[in-house]
Amino acid sequence: MSPRYLLHFAMSLLVLLPACSLLTEREPVRLFMLAEPTLETSREAPLDQALRVDTPSAGSPLNGPRLLVMPSPGELQAYAGARWRDDAPLLLRDALIEAFRLDGRLTTVVDDASRARSDATLTSHLSAFHSRYRDGRPEVVIRLDAQLLDEGSREVLASRRFEVVVSSRDESIEAVVAAFGRATEALSRQLVEWTQEVIEDQFTPLGHDHLAFDDVLQFADITRPGVTLEHLQLSRRDPDARPVELLAGTEQEMSRQ
Incomplete structure (x- = not known):
């Protein structure tokens, strides 16, 4: 190995060492x-x-x-x-x-x-x-x-x-x-x-689809024979139905019974 090569190698190390020290001394995240x-x-x-x-x-x-x-x-x-x-x-x-x-x-x-x-x-x-x-x-x-x-x-x-x-x-x-x-x-x-x-x-049964339940009671006399809370309960299958429409459907169902 020639002296000139050794000189270049040593100079390269001197250049690299400061850079390495900067990398290792960085503040950890x-x-x-x-x-x-x-x-x-x-x-x-x-x-x-x-x-x-x-x-x-x-x-x-x-x-x-x-x-x-x-x-x-x-x-x-x-x-x-x-x-x-x-x-x-x-x-x-x-x-x-x-x-x-x-x-x-x-x-x-x-x-x-x-x-x-x-x-x-x-x-x-x-x-x-x-x-x-x-x-x-x-x-x-x-x-x-x-x-x-x-x-x-x-x-x-x-x-x-x-x-x-x-x-x-x-x-x-x-x-x-x-x-x-x-x-x-x-x-x-x-x-x-x-x-x-x-x-x-x-x-839930007491929410959304059933909020109109009190409105239904205003249109129906649940004390009439054959009318039960089950008849008046709003169906999740038709949550947009109005109380009058639901009451009409209930009366039609009762007429068929």
Whole structure:
């Protein structure tokens, strides 16, 4: 091996060593996750209904794992050296599913990867999942537009925008992440209650299809012989029928008996 070759080899090592040291001395990325929800189990009897929770849609950069901050209106930046454990929409979906399961008023709650049958689907769009500064102090804002769909017909049963703002105790990344956790739990509580109300209204005997039952009673004397609550009960097969039409159908049925 010639002296000239050895000289070139040594010089190459001198060039590469500083670059290697820069790579190894980079600050490691810290991975964060949302705090587990602390909802208490409801004392109400669970409904025999299955809910599918889809992963919220989101535009860039909300659909990624970066912890975002809005230092000024219209400008988004990422906290250096910090990431969410997963993409933000997936973290939020998992937190919502856990909240529904802790609440316990629905027998089955699955995600959008499950092949299990469901009665309703919760879809949503995430338009805010970041911290921002107000009066010099950071706060976390989460904004979610939710829609509840009938899984069979894909009809939109209800829709609502949810927005939660929670102040951070200080500017540290740990305090901001903790504020994200509190904001997510507040959002989960609101969403669980709203979803439960819609499902009870749309899928249970005392909801949706049966809301006109009192109207039927105004047209019928249930004390007449042969007229029973069974005759007057609204049918899920014809949920759009008006009370007068249902009463006429009842009287026709009675005439054939």
